[in-house]
Amino acid sequence: MAQAHVPMADKHRDRAPLFEGTAARFVGQKVLRKEDPRLVTGHGQYVDDIVLPGMVHAAFLRSNVAKGRITKLDTSPALALDGVIAVYTHADLRYVPGTIVATMMQAMGGAACPENLLATDDVRFVGDCIAVVVAESRYIAEDALELIDLVVVAETPVVNLEEALTDTHIVHKELGTNITGTIDIPRDPHIEGLLTESAHVVTATFNQARQTNSPMETRGIVASWDRFRGELQLHMSNQNPHEMRRRAADLLAVDESKVHVAQQDVGGGFGQKMFMPREEAVIVLLSREVGRPLKWIEDRRENLMASNHARRDRATVTFALDADKKIVAGYVDINEDAGAYPFGGAGAGAMAGMLLQGPYKLQRTAFKSYAVFTNTCGRAAYRGPWQFESVIREQMVEHVARRIGIDPVELRRRNVIQWEDLPWTTPMQVMVYDNMSPAETLDQAVEMIGYEAFRAEQKRAFEEEGRLLGIGFSLYIEPSAQNMGALATEGATVQISGTGKVDVFMGTGSHGQSIETTMAQIVAEELGVHVDDVEVHQGDSNTPFGGGTGGSRTASIVSGAGRAAAIQVRQKVFQIAAHLLEANPDDLEIDSSVISVKGTPAGKTVTLAQVSHTALYATEGLPPGMETGLEATARHRQEAVTWSNACHVCTVEINRNTGAVSFARYIVSEDCGLMINPMVVEGQVAGGVVQGIAGVLYEDFRYDADGNPLTTTFMDYLLPTAAEVPIIEHGHIETPSNTPGGYKGMGEGGAIGAPPCVFNAVADALWLLGVEVFDHPLGPNEILDALATAG
Amino acid sequence: MSEVTVHMSVNGTARRGRVEPRKTLADFLREDCVATSVHLACEHGVCGACTVIVDGVASRSCLMFAVQADGASITTAEGLANPDGSLGIVQDAFRQCHGLQCGFCTPGFVVSVTAFLQENADPSLEEIREGIAGNLCRCTGYQGIIKAVQHAAATMAGTPTAMTTSTEGN
Ligand code: FES
Numbered sequence: 024m025a026q027a028h029v030p031m032a033d034k035h036r037d038r039a040p041l042f043e044g045t046a047a048r049f050v051g052q053k054v055l056r057k058e059d060p061r062l063v064t065g066h067g068q069y070v071d072d073i074v075l076p077g078m079v080h081a082a083f084l085r086s087n088v089a090k091g092r093i094t095k096l097d098t099s100p101a102l103a104l105d106g107v108i109a110v111y112t113h114a115d116l117r118y119v120p121g122t123i124v125a126t127m128m129q130a131m132g133g134a135a136c137p138e139n140l141l142a143t144d145d146v147r148f149v150g151d152c153i154a155v156v157v158a159e160s161r162y163i164a165e166d167a168l169e170l171i172d173l174v175v176v177a178e179t180p181v182v183n184l185e186e187a188l189t190d191t192h193i194v195h196k197e198l199g200t201n202i203t204g205t206i207d208i209p210r211d212p213h214i215e216g217l218l219t220e221s222a223h224v225v226t227a228t229f230n231q232a233r234q235t236n237s238p239m240e241t242r243g244i245v246a247s248w249d250r251f252r253g254e255l256q257l258h259m260s261n262q263n264p265h266e267m268r269r270r271a272a273d274l275l276a277v278d279e280s281k282v283h284v285a286q287q288d289v290g291g292g293f294g295q296k297m298f299m300p301r302e303e304a305v306i307v308l309l310s311r312e313v314g315r316p317l318k319w320i321e322d323r324r325e326n327l328m329a330s331n332h333a334r335r336d337r338a339t340v341t342f343a344l345d346a347d348k349k350i351v352a353g354y355v356d357i358n359e360d361a362g363a364y365p366f367g368g369a370g371a372g373a374m375a376g377m378l379l380q381g382p383y384k385l386q387r388t389a390f391k392s393y394a395v396f397t398n399t400c401g402r403a404a405y406r407g408p409w410q411f412e413s414v415i416r417e418q419m420v421e422h423v424a425r426r427i428g429i430d431p432v433e434l435r436r437r438n439v440i441q442w443e444d445l446p447w448t449t450p451m452q453v454m455v456y457d458n459m460s461p462a463e464t465l466d467q468a469v470e471m472i473g474y475e476a477f478r479a480e481q482k483r484a485f486e487e488e489g490r491l492l493g494i495g496f497s498l499y500i501e502p503s504a505q506n507m508g509a510l511a512t513e514g515a516t517v518q519i520s521g522t523g524k525v526d527v528f529m530g531t532g533s534h535g536q537s538i539e540t541t542m543a544q545i546v547a548e549e550l551g552v553h554v555d556d557v558e559v560h561q562g563d564s565n566t567p568f569g570g571g572t573g574g575s576r577t578a579s580i581v582s583g584a585g586r587a588a589a590i591q592v593r594q595k596v597f598q599i600a601a602h603l604l605e606a607n608p609d610d611l612e613i614d615s616s617v618i619s620v621k622g623t624p625a626g627k628t629v630t631l632a633q634v635s636h637t638a639l640y641a642t643e644g645l646p647p648g649m650e651t652g653l654e655a656t657a658r659h660r661q662e663a664v665t666w667s668n669a670c671h672v673c674t675v676e677i678n679r680n681t682g683a684v685s686f687a688r689y690i691v692s693e694d695c696g697l698m699i700n701p702m703v704v705e706g707q708v709a710g711g712v713v714q715g716i717a718g719v720l721y722e723d724f725r726y727d728a729d730g731n732p733l734t735t736t737f738m739d740y741l742l743p744t745a746a747e748v749p750i751i752e753h754g755h756i757e758t759p760s761n762t763p764g765g766y767k768g769m770g771e772g773g774a775i776g777a778p779p780c781v782f783n784a785v786a787d788a789l790w791l792l793g794v795e796v797f798d799h800p801l802g803p804n805e806i807l808d809a810l811a812t813a814g
Numbered sequence: 815m816s817e818v819t820v821h822m823s824v825n826g827t828a829r830r831g832r833v834e835p836r837k838t839l840a841d842f843l844r845e846d847c848v849a850t851s852v853h854l855a856c857e858h859g860v861c862g863a864c865t866v867i868v869d870g871v872a873s874r875s876c877l878m879f880a881v882q883a884d885g886a887s888i889t890t891a892e893g894l895a896n897p898d899g900s901l902g903i904v905q906d907a908f909r910q911c912h913g914l915q916c917g918f919c920t921p922g923f924v925v926s927v928t929a930f931l932q933e934n935a936d937p938s939l940e941e942i943r944e945g946i947a948g949n950l951c952r953c954t955g956y957q958g959i960i961k962a963v964q965h966a967a968a969t970m971a972g973t974p975t976a977m978t979t980s981t982e983g984n
């Protein structure tokens with residue numbers, strides 16, 4: 024398989040280089056994962072594997088109407104069932120509604136949705152939680168749900184964006200409007216002029232389909248309240264242990280130090296488990312009422328219809344181009360469906376608007392964005408929460424190319440930011456691009472796919488055989504590793520035991536990202552020890568505070584903290600070793616835990632174990648006045664986002680009889696800076712790509728006109744299988760970033776680049792017949808409909 | 815609800831339990847036999863995370879009742895490691911080829927792939943894709959899993975594919 028690897032100039036040569044004693048022994052290598060032996064043998068420990076003495080089980084009674092008034096709720100028949108311990112409704116919850124920030128729009132002054140953890144007197148989407156049964160087993164709890172006497176009088180729901188915007192029916196009666204947030208960056212006269220008088224002005228409307236994160240492990244929690252200590256122990260499938268601790272403490276009105284959050288393995292999340300949703304909050308509160316460890320494990324139907332949704336967006340976009348086919352101005356109007364109870368990561372339209380220009384030299388942009396409540400499942404973060412900017416822009420670029428008659432690659436080449444243009448300030452003056460390579464990734468992708476040859480084959484296959492082959496590109500940049508608030512900071516503690524082994528404590532919540540391996544690589548490299556001698560402990564709130572695993576932030580930010588702590592410890596190791604060896608610390612080096620004087624291969628040595636033994640067990644041997652122990656905690660603050668970028672290209676064929684799309688090739692040319700572990704990088708890219716493809720071709724969470732969900736099993740909501748996916752080819756361009764290690768974030772990029780890429784390939788194939796499409800999904804039915812319009 | 819006694823051999827160990835007739839085999843294995851490799855990701859027979867081998871046949875344990883497996887011999891992912899605890903061929907192939915990220919789907923895949931390779935020791939790429947299409951993975955995009963099946967097949971045939979690993983560093 025073609026693999027290209029292009030290093031770019033490092034603009035940050037003043038960055039401290041990796042420790043020379045062991046430079047590049049582990050960092051940059053395909054180091055096999057430390058997580059794997061337990062996971063491949065089935066000995067991972069996920070939340071449902073936690074069994075505590077006296078543990079009881081919860082199940083939620085959920086609404087099966089989208090909007091309605093509760094006129095009867097009698098739980099006594101359920102309570103009478105043998106094995107049922109209690110049944111709770113909203114009136115039983117003791118909490119003060121707090122200040123959770125449900126949407127990014129809310130943070131900018133938009134309306135907050137009411138913090139009803141259970142339904143009060145009405146229900147607001149199918150899946151809304153009404154009551155909770157606690158029983159000796161999950162089987163009994165589910166039996167009891169059937170016995171609850173519930174009457175709901177249905178009302179007219181708000182099911183889609185168009186209805187929501189009219190405010191004819193209101194989702195949250197407390198608010199009086201369905202608009203949760205608006206951002207309006209109006210067109211100034213200059214933009215207005217460009218958008219009306221330029222040589223080419225093109226407008227189109229695109230829709231994106233509703234998708235849900237669908238981690239293979241659903242949500243789950245075991246909450247255990249110790250009433251004698253006044254402490255809460257939480258085992259939870261989550262991405263962000265420190266956030267969960269804070270939220271649980273706020274809910275219970277106890278000190279954070281009274282809450283401990285721990286998890287070992289987490290079966291995926293993709294944003295769903297970054298913040299604490301309503302169900303987990305209810306379990307936290309009820310654990311105090313029940314007085315026994317309380318477990319709730321979500322089932323798949325609940326996860327599909329009631330965890331979180333994403334991606335339901337619509338945009339109308341206008342591009343203006345001059346006679347040279349340079350894009351000179353852009354305007355977009357974005358509408359986002361936030362559902363009924365959104366949480367963290369919804370309201371991303373503002374970011375989508377601000378990033379509209381993407382990798383192009385587009386000097387003037389403006390946008391308007393609305394997020395609206397509907398009587399559907401709430402929106403939350405999903406891998407690349409504002410990827411709609413790339414969907415809008417990259418689909419628009421190819422639409423414009425078709426309209427004005429220019430090759431889409433040529434159109435991109437005329438407009439893409441070049442290396443010599445950097446640093447580049449974006450039109451709204453709020454972001455500065457640097458250390459990225461959009462033009463280079465475009466070139467690499469074009470070369471790897473063999474663009475000219477494909478176009479020739481496409482023409483031949485259509486003219487001679489009537490076959491519909493298509494090619495699509497997408498080119499994007501991504502602000503990864505955010506530099507805002509709690510997301511900008513991470514800490515790490517590195518400590519060496521008396522036997523010379525290394526423990527690292529980090530505040531991350533790995534849920535598949537290989538953090539135990541990649542962060543061990545970083546620390547091993549800096550300490551001069553073998554990666555097998557480093558254990559990374561994370562997924563626990565007894566670690567330095569961190570902003571959680573999400574937002575493509577671990578490689579840049581967490582590694583910065585780990586590296587800084589390791590360097591501090593190494594310096595102390597050298598001071599002690601110098602004392603033991605009667606040498607100067609500056610003359611020492613360490614390799615594979617053996618410390619020696621540089622350039623004296625046969626000279627005296629001391630091992631790390633001897634040094635750490637001295638530091639902890641034979642402390643009288645330390646240099647006079649030196650503190651005992653070998654440990655350090657360091658923090659890293661991210662001063663600027665890193666700009667990751669990539670170009671995706673794929674080739675497809677449409678089956679004219681079935682409407683099915685099959686892939687020929689799929690290529691990603693990615694620049695995530697220096698790579699800590701290329702195997703992990705390619706794995707993250709591939710996982711994101713397949714989720715992105717699926718959002719266009721297969722997955723489509725649908726509601727009927729009454730707000731009933733139609734896709735609540737994996738038989739209806741179609742995750743892709745190995746039979747459909749393309750074999751992904753990777754190209755790497757490495758432009759070091761300005762972070763300590765030169766890394767950039769890359770966990771989300773695959774899911775950002777893939778949707779417009781596959782959409783464009785299908786659209787390109789349909790264009791052979793003169794047919795255009797604008798909306799996701801593009802399942803067989805939609806494609807057959809499009810083919811039918813070709814006559 | 816009345817309970818019945820079931821017996822089965824799980825990874826070579828005799829197990830006996832009293833279960834309600836409605837208890838699934840998956841729940842019995844997880845709760846009564848400490849076989850927590852059996853994961854439940856859909857409970858409606860689509861995802862394959864709960865796959866175990868029942869008397870030689872790969873089966874979805876969420877779709878079977880424990881009483882239906884009375885007297886059966888069951889193998890789960892735990893039982894596919896070597897007796898000394900080292901990784902079995904399929905397990906090691908998943909590690910070598912980065913066939914897992916979060917690992918939740920992995921035990922089901924390891925069991926399904928083991929059964930698949932017993933039926934077809936030398937599968938083509940297309941046969942592999944079809945052969946594992948009954949198991950869902952949300953993390954990997956199946957890239958590493960497909961490679962792992964190829965690698966495991968080659969290892970079983972005595973012609974391991976070249977995997978450039980550098981666990982030991984340079
Ligand atoms: S849990 Fe049995 S097939 Fe999904």
Ligand code: FES
Nearest residue numbers: 915916951952953
């Ligand atoms: S590795 Fe996470 S679902 Fe497969």
